[in-house]
Amino acid sequence: MQITIFGTGYVGLVTGACLADVGHEVLCMDVDADKIARLEAGEIPIYEPGLEALVSHNVAEERLRFTTDPAAAVAFGTLQFIAVGTPPDEDGSADLQYVLAVARTIGEHMDGYRVIVDKSTVPVGTAGRVREAVRGALATRGSELDFDVCSNPEFLKEGAAIEDFTHGARIIVGTDSPRVEALMRECYAPYNRHHEKLMFMDVKSAELTKYAANAMLATKISFMNEIANLAERLGADVEEVRRGIGSDPRIGYHFIYPGCGYGGSCFPKDVQALARTAGEVAYRAELLEAVEAVNHRQKATLFAKLSQAFDGDLSGKTVALWGLAFKPNTDDMREAPSRVLMEALWAAGARVQAYDPEAMAECRRLYGERDDLALVEGREAAVTGADALVICTEWKAFRSVDFAWLRRTLTTPVVVDGRNLYDPQAARQAGLLYYAVGRGASL
Ligand code: NAD
Numbered sequence: 001m002q003i004t005i006f007g008t009g010y011v012g013l014v015t016g017a018c019l020a021d022v023g024h025e026v027l028c029m030d031v032d033a034d035k036i037a038r039l040e041a042g043e044i045p046i047y048e049p050g051l052e053a054l055v056s057h058n059v060a061e062e063r064l065r066f067t068t069d070p071a072a073a074v075a076f077g078t079l080q081f082i083a084v085g086t087p088p089d090e091d092g093s094a095d096l097q098y099v100l101a102v103a104r105t106i107g108e109h110m111d112g113y114r115v116i117v118d119k120s121t122v123p124v125g126t127a128g129r130v131r132e133a134v135r136g137a138l139a140t141r142g143s144e145l146d147f148d149v150c151s152n153p154e155f156l157k158e159g160a161a162i163e164d165f166t167h168g169a170r171i172i173v174g175t176d177s178p179r180v181e182a183l184m185r186e187c188y189a190p191y192n193r194h195h196e197k198l199m200f201m202d203v204k205s206a207e208l209t210k211y212a213a214n215a216m217l218a219t220k221i222s223f224m225n226e227i228a229n230l231a232e233r234l235g236a237d238v239e240e241v242r243r244g245i246g247s248d249p250r251i252g253y254h255f256i257y258p259g260c261g262y263g264g265s266c267f268p269k270d271v272q273a274l275a276r277t278a279g280e281v282a283y284r285a286e287l288l289e290a291v292e293a294v295n296h297r298q299k300a301t302l303f304a305k306l307s308q309a310f311d312g313d314l315s316g317k318t319v320a321l322w323g324l325a326f327k328p329n330t331d332d333m334r335e336a337p338s339r340v341l342m343e344a345l346w347a348a349g350a351r352v353q354a355y356d357p358e359a360m361a362e363c364r365r366l367y368g369e370r371d372d373l374a375l376v377e378g379r380e381a382a383v384t385g386a387d388a389l390v391i392c393t394e395w396k397a398f399r400s401v402d403f404a405w406l407r408r409t410l411t412t413p414v415v416v417d418g419r420n421l422y423d424p425q426a427a428r429q430a431g432l433l434y435y436a437v438g439r440g441a442s443l
Contacts, residue, residue, distance in 0.1 A: 001025070001187055004077030006102045008035060008066065010046060010265075010332075011119060011154050012083035014161040017054045020064035022190035028066050029073035039066045047331040047358045050162045074109035079187055082130070083119045083154070085265075092272035094123050103130040106147075107137025115180050116149045121214075121270060123277050124207045127151055127174070150175035150184065151203050153210030158264065159329030166191060171198045174206025211277075214270040215288060220255040221262045222294040228258035228438025229298075238438030239420060258437045260392060260418030261298035263326030263335035268295070299337045302390055302418050303344040305435045309388065309414045315349030320386035320410075322379055323393025323419075324356035324363050331358040333366060337418060338392040346372050355382040357395055380409075388414035391421060403430030 001024045005016045008030040020026040030036050035045050042059070044052045058064035067073055074080065084098040099120055106116055116134065118127055127149045138145055151174030156164035171191065173184045181200055185192075192198050201209075224242070231238040238258050246253035262268065271292050278285035307314055326336035333339060342352050351372045354363065360375045367373055376382050379398065383389050389410060391398055399421055407413045407430050415427065417436045427434035 001079065001183075002077045003027070003079045003081065003187065004029060004073045005081045005083055006030075006073065006105075007082065007084035007098075007120070008032075008039060008045075009083065009085060010048065010158055010161060011156065012081070013039075013044075013046070013055070014048065014051065014156060014165055015081060015083055015119060015154070016064060017051065017058055018162060018165045019187070020058035020061075021054060024063065024187070026058075026064050027073055027076040028064070029070065030066070030068065033068050036066045036068050047329075048158065048161050049329055054162060070105045071109045074106050074114070075111065078113070079115050079117055079183060080106055081117045081119050081152075086120045086122055086269075086273075088269040088272055091276060092269075093276035094121070094126075094269070094273040096122065096126060096129065099126065100129065100133045103133035104137045107134040108141070110134075110138070110145055110147065112145065114145075114147045115183055116147060117152045117184075118149065118207075119152050119154050121153060121210050121266065121273075122151075122207060123211075123273060124204045126207060127203045148175070148177050148180045149203075150177070150180045151206035152184065153206060155210070155213060158332055159327060168197070172206050172209055173198060173200050174203035175200065176202060211270055211274040214267055215274050215291070217255050218262055218267040218271045218295070219287065219291050221257075221259070221267075222291040222298070224256045224258045225261065225298045225437075226294055229301075231438040232440045235440040236438075237441040240441070241438075258420065259298075259394075260302050260337040260437065261295045261340075263299075263337055263339075264332060265334040268292070268335045271295075299340040300344070301437070302337060302341045302392070302416055303348075305416045306341075306345075306388060306390060306414070307348070309416070309433060309435065310412075314345060316351075317387045318351045318353055318385060318411075319345055320382040320389040321352055321354035322356075322382060322389065322391045322398050323395055324354055325359040325393050325395075328393055328395045329358075331356075331362045333359055333362050336392070339366075341390060341392060342367075342373070346370075353382050353386050355379050356393065357397060383409045385411070387411045388416065390416045390418060392418050394419040394421060403427055403432055407431045 003024050003026045005012045005028045008028045016026045016028040038045055082099055082102045086094040089095040131149045171188050228238040242256055245251050271288055275285045275288040324338045353374045355376055413432045415432050415434045420436050424439050
């Protein structure tokens with residue numbers, strides 16, 4: 001099949017490369033000329049395991065190409081995927097300007113039947129707005145060409161995006177058109193061989209499914225952080241509680257890790273956007289509001305613990321950070337807990353000395369050169385000369401550490417572990433002042 005993808009970010013580029021890899025011909029379009037130039041030069045603008053090899057292989061096979069030309073993009077695929085960003089608007093609702101701009105572009109250039117596939121995460125009712133935008137652009141040209149709009153939300157997670165796309169639990173398609181169903185079946189047939197993964201449903205249910213999935217996962221995290229905060233105050237160990245509840249198959253072990261709050265481009269904005277959507281239909285989504293409030297509070301706990309360890313005065317201190325990305329295996333720092341911490345530290349007059357295996361370029365892009373931020377090569381360099389260490393991201397390379405060495409290297413042996421990586425008893429025996437999340441009994 002010939003397929004066009006608008007947007008070459010995490011979702012668009014992974015979708016394009018994976019669909020090309022199973023034999024489709026894919027043209028990826030982006031308005032960011034610099035990004036397209038880098039992709040054409042064989043450079044991958046984001047860090048995602050396996051993506052570079054997948055892209056270069058399919059470019060070499062001439063099944064994957066890139067363009068900034070909207071007319072060429074619209075002319076190419078029967079399926080036109082929209083995979084552009086839907087960032088939060090000022091009021092928390094999803095900003096649809098990029099999605100609707102693509103819809104207008106398609107309407108302006110199409111010369112025959114097209115299926116517009118909403119892959120971006122968009123609020124319930126967006127397919128209708130996309131339809132109106134295409135129809136409006138067609139009307140301006142005095143044209144009434146036939147087209148369909150369907151919803152095909154994406155469930156991949158950064159850091160395991162290719163695996164998730166190729167072996168995801170389900171492929172959701174929202175449509176009421178048999179013609180669209182047949183085309184989407186053809187598109188996804190290579191991923192639907194072992195068992196039936198394709199789920200067809202009405203458009204609004206498909207749109208809501210994506211938000212419901214993310215809101216459920218965010219709820220699990222906030223719930224566990226709430227229990228962790230309680231455990232801390234009650235003298236219980238949340239890691240024991242986690243094992244105790246995870247063993248119940250009705251609960252399970254997934255997504256019940258306490259920590260320093262969820263970040264990334266999806267959970268924060270999708271929980272907010274769903275709460276806004278609820279407001280639009282005169283329903284107050286109290287649970288979603290609480291999930292978000294707990295998460296905000298949790299991100300602030302890293303600074304609070306550090307501040308407590310230094311009797312409220314962090315001015316002039318140097319704080320080492322291990323991990324900047326919002327989670328391991330990505331360079332994405334959108335809404336990362338590390339950012340809340342760094343900004344609070346700077347406001348308190350402290351200096352940050354940070355290391356992340358992949359996100360340092362992104363950090364430099366976000367914050368530029370500043371006197372109170374040193375991005376250093378390696379976890380050793382980060383702690384050298386620092387007064388305290390905070391672990392913000394559970395990269396594999398941070399999971400094991402020589403406590404005695406850490407004790408010798410840090411000026412004051414304060415360690416705030418936002419990811420519960422270490423054994424509190426062992427850390428304390430080595431002379432560290434170790435603060436974890438919800439481990440009251442162990443400290
Ligand atoms: P991103 O910000 O990484 O990429 C978006 C791309 O769209 C950018 O390269 C931008 O230049 C491009 N773009 C903007 N306007 C355009 C236009 N008119 N034509 C062509 N390209 C245009 O975004 P992302 O993380 O890939 O997310 C895309 C969508 O997928 C969002 O709705 C997001 O919520 C959803 N989603 C993201 C993830 C994830 O893990 N990142 C997972 C599932 C769903």
